[in-house]
Amino acid sequence: MNTLLLRSAQENDTKDKYQESFRETDVDCVSVSPIGFEFINLETLYAHISHPEDHSGLIFSSPRTVQSVALCLKKHDENNEWDARLRDEWNKLPAFSVGTSTGGEVRKLGLHPVGEDSGNAENLCRIILEAVKSGSKPLLYPCGTMRREVIPKTLQKEELPVTYRVVSSAYMITFPSFRTRTTSSMNIKKRRGPRSEPWGTPMERERSFDIVCLIETCCFLFVR
Known part of the structure; x- marks a missing residue:
């Protein structure tokens, strides 16, 4: 299963605990932040x-x-x-x-x-x-x-x-820009099988998207 994590990736060489946890259960994933700073x-x-x-x-x-x-x-x-x-x-x-x-x-x-x-x-x-x-x-x-x-x-x-x-x-990344970043990450990882699921920390879910942007993003991730 392929999963998209809507959260900031680890900012240094330290292993990302979220990605490591997913990979331990054979779930491949990539982190894309929906917010910028x-x-x-x-x-x-x-x-x-x-x-x-x-x-x-x-x-x-x-x-x-x-x-x-x-x-x-x-x-x-x-x-x-x-x-x-x-x-x-x-x-x-x-x-x-x-x-x-x-x-x-x-x-x-x-x-x-x-x-x-x-x-x-x-x-x-x-x-x-x-x-x-x-x-x-x-x-x-x-x-x-x-x-x-x-x-x-x-x-x-x-x-x-x-x-x-x-x-x-912090500022919300607009949908076209976010879609470009998401597509790029997905292509780099050459994903196969089930499409990605949006997921993130409670703070990012609460503060990063308005409802319209969230709906558009979900539709893109599941329909493409």
């Missing part, structure tokens, strides 16, 4: 990154948020302050991250992830609360427009100061 507010983010002394650490909840730091450095670190001093200064502070993929991106920055094996945002919050006390300088939390509210609500409840900066914005 763009980085925003990078100059504002760099204004914070350039002043580690004003913060008590970093919080990264996805690989994309780490990538936003790398991109803001590329665009705005004209004097190479990151290599000269900022990396060392940030390494004196914890870089809290959830997930091995996020941790891998943190290492690419030259930082050391804390909590990457926590498994989820709830467990990461426990690690943060053990390490950072109320009254400390704010934690810097780059986040996206599709962030979950677990970290903000938990830390706010404990009166832990956090500086939030939205650094990525």
Whole structure:
């Protein structure tokens, strides 16, 4: 059976746990994301990154948020302050991250992830609360427009100061573009047998499609 996963593919060399689970049951699959992302507010983010002394650490909840730091450095670190001093200064502070993929991106920055094996945002919050006390300088939390509210609500409840900066914005991929990407993925995999089934995470199903686009996509996948 051939399956199309409506979700973002793994963003680094780590094996995709969803695809691996399907393949263990002899289901071939390919991931195609129905949503796209763009980085925003990078100059504002760099204004914070350039002043580690004003913060008590970093919080990264996805690989994309780490990538936003790398991109803001590329665009705005004209004097190479990151290599000269900022990396060392940030390494004196914890870089809290959830997930091995996020941790891998943190290492690419030259930082050391804390909590990457926590498994989820709830467990990461426990690690943060053990390490950072109320009254400390704010934690810097780059986040996206599709962030979950677990970290903000938990830390706010404990009166832990956090500086939030939205650094990525999600948008729905229009149907013609999505159809092109889907067809390309299907052709590359040279699929045979039953046609693909749309599937994805609850967040992507909820936020990525309006009903018309979803109907059109389903019709395309099953009729072609």
